[in-house]
Amino acid sequence: MxxxxxxxxxxxxxxxxxxxxxxxxxxxxxxxxxxxxxxxxxxxxxxxxxxxxxxxxxxxxxxxxxxxxxxxxxxxxxxxxxxxxxxxxxxxxxxxxxxxxxxxxxxxxxxxxxxxxxxxxxxxxxxxxxxxxxxxxxxxxxxxxxxGLILGPYEDIGRLPWWLNRMARGGPVLAPAPADSGLQYIDVRDLATWTVDAAEQKLGGPYNMVSTPGHTTMRELLEACISVTGSDAELRWTDPDAILAAGVEPWSNLPVWLPQGELYDTLHMGNVDKALATGLRCRPVQETVADTWAWLQTLGGQAPQRPDRPPVGLDPDLEAKVLAQHS
The missing domain is CATH 3.40.50.720 (NAD(P)-binding Rossmann-like Domain)
Known part of the structure; x- marks a missing residue:
């Protein structure tokens, strides 16, 4: 080909x-x-x-x-x-x-x-x-x-790299409850595998390209980040209303996370039956996290940043303030 x-x-x-x-x-x-x-x-x-x-x-x-x-x-x-x-x-x-x-x-x-x-x-x-x-x-x-949401090595938005670097710093970490909130995303390599498969099959038309809803949870994602970085980070699960009231923005300040509601339903609850029927397979979140961390280490921990997207992540002072209010 x-x-x-x-x-x-x-x-x-x-x-x-x-x-x-x-x-x-x-x-x-x-x-x-x-x-x-x-x-x-x-x-x-x-x-x-x-x-x-x-x-x-x-x-x-x-x-x-x-x-x-x-x-x-x-x-x-x-x-x-x-x-x-x-x-x-x-x-x-x-x-x-x-x-x-x-x-x-x-x-x-x-x-x-x-x-x-x-x-x-x-x-x-x-x-x-x-x-x-x-x-x-x-x-x-x-x-x-x-x-949908794409994670994995070479990420130039900074979502998973931010969480990995935050866990690597250790200490108390603001974690948005509920811990079992399901996430829907795609590892960039699984997207690539399906895309190349689709070229061989000569598929046409639209296909939703994310994992099944609930492929992982916030707890599994964040605990995987702690595990691969080997840090002493401690997750402090905090009520979403308290986080929002403090001015913390979902998705941008706390990447990947969305509170329950219409935006969550839109981004984390899509139907992917069509892609699954044509061969989509999604690797475990632990593999995505580990491989992204390994890639980051080759760059000294600093991920590239797309010039057309703003940096993501939570200011340490704001995080400390929220944690102090809800400890």
Missing amino acids: RLLMLGGTHFVGRAVTEEALARGWQVTTFNRGRTEPPPGVSTLIGDRTGDLSALENGEWDVVVDTWSGAPTIVRDAANLLSGRAAQYIYVSSRSVHPFPTPPNATEDAPVVDGSPDAGEVGYAEDKRGGELAAEQAFGDRALFVRA
């Missing part, structure tokens, strides 16, 4: 590239050449936003695109490649469904309005426009990988 990876050096793109290489695929990456791709790939240099000339020649079995900005960028690449690639896989998002999305929502749930001809509007609309751009050029040969 011949894969053209648009990007290929960061989080999801890198995982897909490495999975394809492990299967003996011929992999070509297209990016600006500012970071090193994995060994074994052929490299084309260009800029999605203005210079696609390096893509004017060549044929591929599958294109994988992780673009998150203006749909016109997906449109231009897909149109250029439509006659020279057999399949276009666009890594989209479950955010294309309008908020709130009820529990157990499938791929057939309503989606936000989007246009392949739109500039950058907002994350949900941009991802939906990207889907439409891929579909416009490739029809039923377009596959939409609607990812």
